Amino acid sequence: MAKRGMLIVLSGPSGVGKGTVRKRIFEQDDNKFDYSVSMTTRKMRPGEVNGKDYYFVSKEEFEQEIANGGMLEYAQYVDNYYGTPLKYVNEKLDSGKDVFLEIEVKGAMQVRKKCPAGLFIFLTPPDLMELRQRIINRGTDDMATIDKRMNKAKGEIEMMQNYDYAVVNDEVDKAAEKIKTIIRAERWRVKRFLPDYKKHLGDELK
Template identity: 50%
Template sequence: MATRPGILFVLSGPSGAGKGTVCKALMERGLGLNLSISVTTRPPRPGEKEGVNYFFRSKEAFEEMIRSSKLLEWAKVFDNYYGTPRDFVEEKLAAGEDVLLEIDIQGAMQVKQRFPDGVFIFLIPPSATELQARILGRGTETEASYRARFGAARQELAMMREYDYVVVNDVVERACDRIAAIVAAEHCSVSRNMHLLDEW
């Protein structure tokens, strides 16, 4: 029997939604998801590690990856590049394994064009007040960058209609419960299980 392709799950949302925190907690649940590590030109934040949180590259190295088509998607966000290495994602899906991308909205829309069968999950904070607190709580933002991020986040919320699911990140564990339920439901969808008719 031929191996069924894996499912591509894309988790994104506005800056400050808590994507990284939720993604880390989700991976600890052992759902069989392969996390794709993004490449970025921004400097590491305190505690971030090369090859764990991101692959940190120079602007020149990143632009060479663009030219050589080594990225599934890429975007420039607040003067820094972010992208998803192509080979890892395509190889895992072809082997029947699920892949999780944690990327920004620009990148998610690029991936949606290439993988329309992917599952797109929009993560949002419970309120604008909470969003402000999370962005400020990083302690890495200048006044100008904070205003830019908060303004962009409000605009990005309008992109929710382009996604399959929305998950409110009020409590990390509850957000993970909801995403785990989405993963289980997608594996049980009729469209992904038509091979059962042939086998019967």
């Protein structure tokens, strides 16, 4: 039976660049992670692909998945649902694959309760003014929605204390490399290394 894979959770406030950093990691030749595509009820943005960036569904479809127990996590954010389908994640982890989640803060806290052995990384902006400008530059929200996102972001940044590591997204390439370094180091953390090492030694430890 394959060793169960590691669950890697990248989270942070809306507009911080989670998707951009995650895509940069996945574009690189040494990427060996499986990306769990999230489900959302928000409208598709220009350039996004259904089933690749998100599974875009109706509110009714999403709520049916919740009722059926089919979500690892979900949250309602600025009038839209976001969440992670449970079946895909479990299948990949059980097969020995490392699964990479890019999710909102509320969802990450749900996963932390269900999967405490996961690796939780918080992506944060250099400062709030920079975050606001990034959201404005995206050009997808009106000013009222931007104000909602900024108020939400302040509370989300306070949740950083519940994560294992924090990375400042000042430059995409640097942030991606820092995350990869954290993941490499995490594989050798004693709590992950020791169980398999004991199995390898077998009777020698008795």
